Amino acid sequence: MSKHLSHHPDKEMLVEFSAGTLATAPSICVSAHLHFCQQCRSELLSLDQIGSQLMTEAEPAEIDDNLFNRVMDKIDQAEATEQQPSEPSTDPRVAGFPLSVSKLIKNKFHTPIWKRLSASVDVARFKTGQKDFEVALHRICAGGKTPKHDHHGLEYTVVLRGSFSDESAVYKEGDFLIRQPGDVHQPMGAQNGECICLSALEAPIRLTNPLGFLMKPLLRINPM
């Protein structure tokens, strides 16, 4: 767990995450970043205290006299049918991954399947019920070049394993990036191994490579 990451979500985004007002898809990406980033975890702890303080300062509301007993009844019922929590698995597919991503991968109703996107990139899309975002994993093979593309919408990316680079920087495990609409980039996988990234994509991306149109149907946003 490196604590010296260079690419973090901005503070306003952490505030929205702490308040629970950030949309689901970017929240999955922020939570993935937090898994790797002690600095942001520690800031989040402080931000949570804002919510906590505001909650305790509020005028207390009237509570029905019976509510406590109803809660205790439900607790007793639940304990009568208590299930043992399942053992944490050691599934190699999710080794070192954040819990939210592991759960998406192991979703028994929808196992994401790797599909070839280009010679060096595979994609596995998650079923998250999000209408506006496609949440997916991208796998870039060692030294692989992705097709040059730009974005119609925002794209959040978190490196989960390995590293990749583009024109401006090298991105390592845990790094969090946002691509703005109109950004053109061409990520390249590191030479020393494959790179797996989590991404939440708001709208279709458009290939700018002359032959790119061939790829277009595959890169179409495909919310599930």
Next chain:
Amino acid sequence: MLRKNIDIVDDKAQVKSRVAVLNTSEKRSDQWTLLLVAVGADRDRQAFAQLFSHFAPLLKSFAQASRHEGWFPGLSEDLVQEVMIKVWQKAAGYNPEKASATTWIYTVARNCRIDMLRRKSNTQHLPLENEDFWHEPDEETPVSLLRQKRTEDKVQDSLAQLPREQDQILRKVYLEGKSHAEASEELGLPLGTVKSRVRLALQKMQILVAPEYQDELSHE
């Protein structure tokens, strides 16, 4: 250690010693934290009853503050129930070294509120609960209790002194559950203004960067 119905009021010293066992170097000693620890360690129903009578009215007020799309007043009591049941069930996993009981219960409430909204909207495919997003690995170097307390005090003191416009945005975001974009629309302010008010508030509260990283950043 499965004892029931310990009278926490008469028996605070015992609870304190239990906290001390959990946490030998430093300890939190506010009454809510002691009570929550007693619920977690001993399934102490009287301690839980005291937590309930303090937090249920605050939780209901928090629920009533929600202006989320799809939220309606009838859900407020459901939220109180759901949160208090979770508090009982998860108390054993509560770690007083990481957060005060109040902050911990706030995070349970926030997560429950989002889960309730998500269940109501078209996201039934999401195999995640909101608390999964907050799953944190055990820290190699946890933020010390002293530092946490300093932040808690800073938040508490400075929140009351924020300019009205900054306070208003934080309340919209944390209590009403508005995103920055929604707040900007509602207040008729540019998004950039909303974001800069949030940032100014954070600067004033001095919680932008955790203290242990400030030195590092100043060398950059």
